[in-house]
Amino acid sequence: MKDTSKPALHGWLVLDKPRGMGSTQAVGKVKRLLRESGYAKTKVGHGGTLDPLAEGVLPIALGEATKLAGRMLDSDKIYDFTIAFGEETDTLDSEGEVIARSDRFPPLAAIAGMLDHFTGEIEQLPPAYSAILVDGKRAYDLARAGEEVKLQPRRVTIHSLGFAGGAGRSGEGRMLGSSFQNQGGRPDPFSATAPLKVAEAVTLTAHVSKGTYIRSLARDIALALGSRGHVTYLRRTKAGPFREQQAISLDFAGESDKGPRLDDLILPLEAGLDDISALSLDRTSAQAVRQGRVLSGMPQLPGLYLAKLGDVPVALVEIEGGTAKVVRGFNLPDVAE
Template sequence: MSSRPPRRPVDGLLLLDKPQGLSSNAALQRARWLFKAAKAGHTGTLDPMATGLLPLTFGEATKFSQLLLEADKCYEAVLRLGVETDTGDAEGQVIATATVAVDRRTVESALARFRGEIEQIPPMYSALKRDGKPLYEYARAGIEVERAPRLVRIHTLVLLDCDGDTLSLRVDCSKGTYIRTLAVDLGRVLGCGAHLMALRRTRIGPLNLSAAVTLEALEAAPEGPARDAMLAPVDTLVAHLPAIELDAVCAAAIMQGRQLPLPGTKAGQLRLYAAGRFLGIGQTDGQGRLLPKRLVANGKVGSALG
């Protein structure tokens, strides 16, 4: 009988450049195995077809992953005009074709309709649930269910290239935006149909692909300190929040779940530190009080941000 490899406590954030053809969970499990981590999770899944930034959280960092789920995201997308598929991407079956007769000016005019706040109908091939079952299960069974439109926001939509039946776009958008749906809707506005050929995520909130590592680089790093050094500190996930340093007495009170007086502060979240160590995040209520919101275990993790 094979024994399970030993797990160890690992705390930190790995910015992974996910390869094409691998699910987010499969990428997570490979990284977790390499670190022999006891606890791990991912934030903001990518379809197997998509590549790019996939933040993986380990240990205490998993407590803060929800913050990334709410963050804006940036993608680079390649669209194929003239062909619609049942999934909205290159992995689906072709359901319609049309002649492509568009130029850059036509495309730019069409893109203007998708900037700002727009409504999207979520695709059937998605993980959204209806009656406890993911929509993609209905889709695979040939059943289409009604989906309510959702409001999303496209902050930036830039045409990077327009070459015959292929478009390249940069999309900066709110959470919950489906780039596959954007591709399909744009194709219909252009009158020729379209689907998503390739997708690469380049940013989530304050985190950028430029700082990401590949699975190959992770595997090549020697096991131990060299590999662990590829993890970013836990507080990287909350670097966008203002920080406050607590003395030893106040830090002990916060870690015991007690509130502290903090006059003159507006309501909002703060990063909490004591002697340069990250304690977690607190919430000010706008009435001069600081309350613990999400804390690390015993303030045990270090920080590179302070």
């Protein structure tokens, strides 16, 4: 019999999700890891779906942090992604069937000049292969069944869009034609003395709002450049406040005998609320908030606050007109009783 004497965990496990694993699979693996490590039954959820072909930052919410998963879904994200020009697929990634081809490969200078046109608020048509509900069914289920999927365009915001850096993922991508080397030894496609170069593929970085589909963005950039394209590489490097430097692999988290304990890898619940000011409560006020009562005579500016008793989160509260109302309460140990 498994020892379940360890208390349930509350907080965030930031995973570096590998390619080929679905977000739901990742949640299942974390549940099994918790169970095998002897922790009490813990509610587990994720803070933003990543396609199986995508990799990178996947925040996993544990215990009371699952109450914040919705906020994480609404947060901005940052992605590195590679567009391969010349072919568009039905899924808009390398998993799908080719539905259109083009023999045009855009010049690098044209790519650079086009990026500003996709920065700011734009209208975007989601992919047919997406999790959007259409008459109660997932769009990807309808598409896989061969049914026509009609989706409505949506407004999204591209906060920034540019060539990606990073070793091995140069924004210049794969080039056709002769190359001009700058002093650093890398191709300089914008040099006045360099011959015209075109790209078979390019890797970009995009900081986007919720609801943005990178596959659609890649399709639309390729079309605007007079070509066709699809995503061959997609990595999320930031989700809300969580960055890839904080992310760990599931294999590492599971090696309890070879590395840190699982509870040492968990970030606190408030790590997902780095943009919210803290509100300190005394024991009496904490008890009132825990019971859902309104606090009056609050001198703080209007807005959302994380109410805490000492170091323990009690609730998210909204202050307006000098009163604080509970938005979301947390049932964590050591809160005033």
